[in-house]
Amino acid sequence: MATPPPPSCVSASLEKQFEDFRVQLDETASVRERIRAVVMEMAATVRLMNARLLLVHHSLPNPDVLEKARAQAGVLKGLFGRLAEILRECPGQYYRFHGDWRCETQTAVSLIEFLHWLDTGSLLMHPEAEKILGLDPSEFGLDIEDYLIGLCFMSNELPRYAVNQVTAGDYDCPRKVLKFLTDLHASFRMLNLRNDFLRKKFDGMKYDLRRVEEVYYDVKIRGLGSGDSDTRRGRQVTMNQ
Amino acid sequence: MDPLLKMTSGRNPVEGVGGGRELKRQMLMLYAACSQRLSSSLMATKPQRLHQIASGASILGSGKKPRAMTTSTATSDSPMREEFAKYTDYLNQLNDKRERVVKASRDVTMNSKKVIFQVHRMSKGNREDVLAKAENDLAAVTDQYMSKLVKELDGTDFWKLRRAYTFAVQEYVEAATLCRFCKAGTLLNLAEINASLLSLSDESLEPLQINVLDYLLGLADLTGELMRLAIGRISDGEVEYAEKICRFVRDIYRELTLLVPLMDDNFEMKKKMDTMLQSLVKIENACFSVHVRGSEYIPLLGSSDPNYSFLGLPDLES
Numbered sequence: 218m219a220t221p222p223p224p225s226c227v228s229a230s231l232e233k234q235f236e237d238f239r240v241q242l243d244e245t246a247s248v249r250e251r252i253r254a255v256v257m258e259m260a261a262t263v264r265l266m267n268a269r270l271l272l273v274h275h276s277l278p279n280p281d282v283l284e285k286a287r288a289q290a291g292v293l294k295g296l297f298g299r300l301a302e303i304l305r306e307c308p309g310q311y312y313r314f315h316g317d318w319r320c321e322t323q324t325a326v327s328l329i330e331f332l333h334w335l336d337t338g339s340l341l342m343h344p345e346a347e348k349i350l351g352l353d354p355s356e357f358g359l360d361i362e363d364y365l366i367g368l369c370f371m372s373n374e375l376p377r378y379a380v381n382q383v384t385a386g387d388y389d390c391p392r393k394v395l396k397f398l399t400d401l402h403a404s405f406r407m408l409n410l411r412n413d414f415l416r417k418k419f420d421g422m423k424y425d426l427r428r429v430e431e432v433y434y435d436v437k438i439r440g441l442g443s444g445d446s447d448t449r450r451g452r453q454v455t456m457n458q
Numbered sequence: 459m460d461p462l463l464k465m466t467s468g469r470n471p472v473e474g475v476g477g478g479r480e481l482k483r484q485m486l487m488l489y490a491a492c493s494q495r496l497s498s499s500l501m502a503t504k505p506q507r508l509h510q511i512a513s514g515a516s517i518l519g520s521g522k523k524p525r526a527m528t529t530s531t532a533t534s535d536s537p538m539r540e541e542f543a544k545y546t547d548y549l550n551q552l553n554d555k556r557e558r559v560v561k562a563s564r565d566v567t568m569n570s571k572k573v574i575f576q577v578h579r580m581s582k583g584n585r586e587d588v589l590a591k592a593e594n595d596l597a598a599v600t601d602q603y604m605s606k607l608v609k610e611l612d613g614t615d616f617w618k619l620r621r622a623y624t625f626a627v628q629e630y631v632e633a634a635t636l637c638r639f640c641k642a643g644t645l646l647n648l649a650e651i652n653a654s655l656l657s658l659s660d661e662s663l664e665p666l667q668i669n670v671l672d673y674l675l676g677l678a679d680l681t682g683e684l685m686r687l688a689i690g691r692i693s694d695g696e697v698e699y700a701e702k703i704c705r706f707v708r709d710i711y712r713e714l715t716l717l718v719p720l721m722d723d724n725f726e727m728k729k730k731m732d733t734m735l736q737s738l739v740k741i742e743n744a745c746f747s748v749h750v751r752g753s754e755y756i757p758l759l760g761s762s763d764p765n766y767s768f769l770g771l772p773d774l775e776s
Contacts, residue, residue: 231645235713238648238670242720249722312617313722342541361548404542408549 251303252317259296259321262289266328273335274381286332293325294351301357311357319363325350326359326367331374338393340401362415369418372398376428383432388441391433398426555610559619562607563626569599570633574683577636582694589640596637604630605658612663624672631668631676636683643702645710648673671722674714678730681707685737692744704741711738
């Protein structure tokens with residue numbers, strides 16, 4: 218009765234399977250480690266780019282500032298290239314590791330969007346943003362939700378920019394920002410969102426819009442802006458919304 | 459205004475400079491958007507989807523109306539709307555798909571639970587019958603509900619929607635492995651489950667393959683069920699069987715301790731490991747009690763309602 222059972226005969230195939238799992242999970246863990254290393258660099262780059270771009274708040278538009286920030290966009294492109302290369306080893310698992318680079322990607326999008334807006338005053342669309350970050354949608358694309366969240370982050374930056382530009386003497390800036398933000402906000406309203414992070418960020422966008430409206434109003438009421446009639450119409454519209 | 463002119467201005471946004479003409483252009487676009495929405499809502503058969511689309515249309519409508527006034531200055535923003543229309547489609551499709559996956563998952567979970575309960579109806583005399591019925595039920599779950607889930611996920615990135623189906627898959631793994639253990643006393647391998655899933659859909663469409671993580675999470679749950687089963691067997695006098703379960707659970711626990719640190723996000727798994735150890739200790743204590751007090755225990759067999767208190771386990775259901 219006291220004889221111990223043989224170290225279980227179930228084990229053979231059982232052990233084999235778990236051994237396979239171990240190998241498999243080990244590989245995954247090493248992939249993840251490499252991804253995290255790249256993402257760390259990415260985070261540093263994004264911080265640097267952000268710090269350089271923050272200089273736009275200090276003065277009137279300065280091509281030098283933008284140029285320096287743009288240099289970082291090139292670095293980001295290289296880093297995304299490395300991520301894509303790692304992911305090429307495990308096809309179909311983009312979303313397994315997605316959470317690892319999500320945050321950095323969203324910030325990166327917001328920065329390149331802001332940069333692009335400073336340059337051209339227009340919005341960088343999803344395919345163009347992919348191009349700038351050197352992403353190939355067929356293998357390592359830019360998740361649309363990440364892109365949209367990046368846009369929301371960018372919108373958070375705009376009220377501050379408008380305020381500081383006015384202080385620096387550009388009284389026409391709030392009008393431009395307001396027009397852009399109104400369009401962006403209206404476009405976002407076309408989306409049917411779930412109750413998730415994107416929704417929350419979008420809900421915050423209206424406060425940015427309101428702040429810019431206030432700035433615009435303050436400038437306008439003192440007769441400081443250039444004051445063409447179109448902008449007034451634009452403003453009434455945003456109030457109606 | 460000349461209707462022809464109206465049409466051309468509607469088609470060519472660059473031309474739109476006059477306010478009235480622009481307004482009409484917008485109305486045309488709005489009308490086109492609405493009719494498009496309407497036709498898609500007519501195609502939808504499910505009432506809640508209809509509702510969702512209808513509310514989406516109203517949001518769209520209110521978003522469009524003010525635009526009819528703003529755009530006299532800006533024709534350059536229509537590309538933005540065009541792009542956002544694409545994002546809208548993308549998000550709508552993704553959300554619809556997610557909803558369908560969640561629904562299919564709920565069916566899998568519910569019915570897998572039923573299979574597990576069926577296994578627990580086993581007792582000394584009716585094991586074959588009960589297990590045959592359980593296997594039958596499991597086959598039905600696979601054919602009816604798993605196949606739906608698999609088809610829903612055909613050819614997509616399984617990781618993207620994992621959160622929507624992970625619990626269903628875990629429950630299914632639990633039911634399938636439990637049936638296998640009771641039948642053959644062995645562990646059903648992941649490869650075997652995945653092979654059976656392949657036949658549920660067209661193989662060229664890359665049907666759902668259960669990933670290692672969900673399988674292991676399912677196994678962790680399995681040990682809880684095995685604990686219940688072991689206690690039931692002991693109270694039924696099948697001590698041998700309980701000891702077999704005990705060894706099996708020990709094996710699984712030991713193997714899993716090596717794997718847990720390697721798993722993707724192992725918070726949930728760590729919790730399950732604690733529970734698993736508790737279950738294992740419960741089984742071991744029960745086996746111990748029977749072992750030590752075996753002679754006193756045998757007469758209890760005749761009693762029709764099983765009395766667990768001698769095992770020192772006041773609450774077995776927890």
